[in-house]
Amino acid sequence: DTAVSQTPKYLVxxxxxxxxxxxxxxxxxxxxxxxxxxxxxxxxIMFSYNNxxxxxxxxxxxxxxxxxxxxxxxxxxxxxxELGDSxxxxxxxxxxxxxxxxxxxxxxxxxLTVT
Amino acid sequence: DQQVKxxxxxxxxxxxxxxxxxxxxxxxxxxxxxxxxKYPAEGPTFLISISSIKDKNEDGRFTVFxxxxxxxxxxxxxxxQPGDSxxxxxxxxxxxxxxxxxxxxxxxxxx
Numbered sequence: 001d002t003a004v005s006q007t008p009k010y011l012v013x014x015x016x017x018x019x020x021x022x023x024x025x026x027x028x029x030x031x032x033x034x035x036x037x038x039x040x041x042x043x044x045i046m047f048s049y050n051n052x053x054x055x056x057x058x059x060x061x062x063x064x065x066x067x068x069x070x071x072x073x074x075x076x077x078x079x080x081x082e083l084g085d086s087x088x089x090x091x092x093x094x095x096x097x098x099x100x101x102x103x104x105x106x107x108x109x110x111x112l113t114v115t
Numbered sequence: 116d117q118q119v120k121x122x123x124x125x126x127x128x129x130x131x132x133x134x135x136x137x138x139x140x141x142x143x144x145x146x147x148x149x150x151x152x153k154y155p156a157e158g159p160t161f162l163i164s165i166s167s168i169k170d171k172n173e174d175g176r177f178t179v180f181x182x183x184x185x186x187x188x189x190x191x192x193x194x195x196q197p198g199d200s201x202x203x204x205x206x207x208x209x210x211x212x213x214x215x216x217x218x219x220x221x222x223x224x225x226x
Contacts, residue, residue, distance in 0.1 A: 104214065
């Protein structure tokens with residue numbers, strides 16, 4: 001049973017297109033995240049939702065919009081794709097305890113290539 | 116401004132020997148530290164963690180040491196095995212629910 005799953009695993013698309021990446025977790029966690037791993041391999045947080053409420057919204061272009069229909073799902077929609085959006089995007093989930101979360105569990109990543 | 120630094124991009128260790136991966140941080144407010152392991156084409160996998168109130172945590176072959184005065188932590192793997200070859204990320208928990216990540220160290224275990 002996959003704990004955190006992402007679809008698609010690979011996404012190749014042209015500049016200017018709109019695309020979505022889906023994420024689902026079956027761990028019963030209340031918090032989900034989107035990370036971007038850039039060309040230098042840094043993992044950078046983009047967004048986080050706790051119980052469907054946005055709690056982290058880093059400085060990313062507003063072409064990126066997360067949507068959390070329920071606690072088990074967090075999707076990422078990207079409008080007007082640009083070359084610089086090419087990266088690996090990871091979804092993760094964790095359980096919050098008070099205002100803290102502990103270890104995060106990651107999906108396998110989605111490699112986005114914009115041509 | 117990197118708050119979590121892993122200064123060694125790669126490390127090569129003989130199978131059976133000890134692997135020591137290092138991580139430095141700048142923010143004394145970090146209260147929890149984690150190590151993750153990542154294989155190619157997979158997401159990072161949680162390995163071991165340590166609270167700032169401790170100086171050592173052990174789990175099987177993996178031990179994490181924390182030196183708060185030096186703002187330094189290290190991950191020891193002993194004995195190193197071929198399956199340990201991966202990229203290891205250090206992360207620190209800051210305010211606002213976030214984990215701050217290092218750039219990773221690629222560990223290569225030589226047979």
